[in-house]
Amino acid sequence: MDAGTQEPAAAARIREIRQRIDQIDQAIIDLWQERARLSQEVGATRMASGGTRLVLSREREILERFRVALGSDGTQLALLLLRAGRGPL
Numbered sequence: 001m002d003a004g005t006q007e008p009a010a011a012a013r014i015r016e017i018r019q020r021i022d023q024i025d026q027a028i029i030d031l032w033q034e035r036a037r038l039s040q041e042v043g044a045t046r047m048a049s050g051g052t053r054l055v056l057s058r059e060r061e062i063l064e065r066f067r068v069a070l071g072s073d074g075t076q077l078a079l080l081l082l083r084a085g086r087g088p089l
């Protein structure tokens, strides 16, 4: 894979960092999928027991947690996470 530089030491360091980035990306993918499965299970369990599909107070709490930690990008990320679990509104 192109490191974007001809300088051998820099290219070696970039390859090393990219290995860790790839590990992190895979962990994010795995966690994303696990979260979506769990969220779907919560929704199905609640609806099967006569409850609501969504709990907006819980969604607000999650959005706030991500906003405090990551700013406006965190809010966008949390919206995508929630959509992955419970589907579009």
Ligand SMILES: O=C(O)C(=O)C[C@]1(C(=O)O)C=C[C@@H](O)C=C1
Pocket (backbone or CB within 6 Å): 039, 042, 043, 053, 054, 055, 056, 058, 059, 062, 081, 082, 085, 086
């Ligand atoms: O925590 C719940 O009650 C869920 O249903 C999970 C979840 C989520 O993905 O975090 C999904 C939908 C709800 O509106 C709130 C939160």
